[in-house]
Amino acid sequence: QKEVEQDPGPLSVPEGAIVSLNCTYSNSAFQYFMWYRQYSRKGPELLMYTYSSGNKEDGRFTAQVDKSSKYISLFIRDSQPSDSATYLCAMIEGDSSYKLIFGSGTRLLVRP
Amino acid sequence: NAGVTQTPKFRILKIGQSMTLQCTQDMNHNYMYWYRQDPGMGLKLIYYSVGAGITDKGEVPNGYNVSRSTTEDFPLRLELAAPSQTSVYFCASSRRENQPQHFGDGTRLSIL
Numbered sequence: 001q002k003e004v005e006q007d008p009g010p011l012s013v014p015e016g017a018i019v020s021l022n023c024t025y026s027n028s029a030f031q032y033f034m035w036y037r038q039y040s041r042k043g044p045e046l047l048m049y050t051y052s053s054g055n056k057e058d059g060r061f062t063a064q065v066d067k068s069s070k071y072i073s074l075f076i077r078d079s080q081p082s083d084s085a086t087y088l089c090a091m092i093e094g095d096s097s098y099k100l101i102f103g104s105g106t107r108l109l110v111r112p
Numbered sequence: 113n114a115g116v117t118q119t120p121k122f123r124i125l126k127i128g129q130s131m132t133l134q135c136t137q138d139m140n141h142n143y144m145y146w147y148r149q150d151p152g153m154g155l156k157l158i159y160y161s162v163g164a165g166i167t168d169k170g171e172v173p174n175g176y177n178v179s180r181s182t183t184e185d186f187p188l189r190l191e192l193a194a195p196s197q198t199s200v201y202f203c204a205s206s207r208r209e210n211q212p213q214h215f216g217d218g219t220r221l222s223i224l
Binding site: 042043099 | 116145152155157162170202204206209212215216217218
């Protein structure tokens with residue numbers, strides 16, 4: 001079993017839809033949670049960075065962490081064709097850890 | 113505002129050849145990392161460095177070597193290229209442990 005599970009998609013939605021992207025994980029020691037966006041032939045770009053449980057909002061993006069269920073989500077409101085990309089979740093264990101564990105990514109397509 | 117810069121962007125090697133993938137960052141980050149990304153497999157850590165002169169192995173170090181003589185540069189060396197090393201290689205940096213990592217745009221390497 002992988003430490004971090006992520007549905008590979010592709011997820012296809014019409015422009016303006018609310019998108020929900022999710023990851024589950026097995027290691028209860030994870031403390032820091034990130035979402036990266038990766039366009040084709042580009043490097044991952046940090047979207048959201050959160051610590052422990054709760055919600056964080058940044059513009060059209062909201063990140064949720066539920067440590068009791070070992071489940072994290074990224075919501076995209078009013079999705080745009082420019083949001084079409086692969087979204088990677090990533091996690092770090094504790095304060096002194098450098099090791100970033102990635103999900104395999106979900107490919108999102110927003111149709112005009 | 114360069115961030116993390118990787119060269120070359122693309123390369124084709126023959127089996128048994130050697131090459132160095134270059135990575136430089138201008139954010140004065142102490143931590144630097146090398147990952148490989150294979151389709152459907154997420155990112156796997158090859159080597160990392162916590163500062164000039166200090167390097168250590170990650171999850172998949174076999175067939176690779178690194179050095180870190182300056183804060184800015186972290187080259188990755190392939191000594192005897194094998195087809196299994198065909199991948200996209202990403203360099204990343206962070207200010208310290210448990211902080212988000214910032215990625216370059218990758219080097220696409222094919223070994224034939």
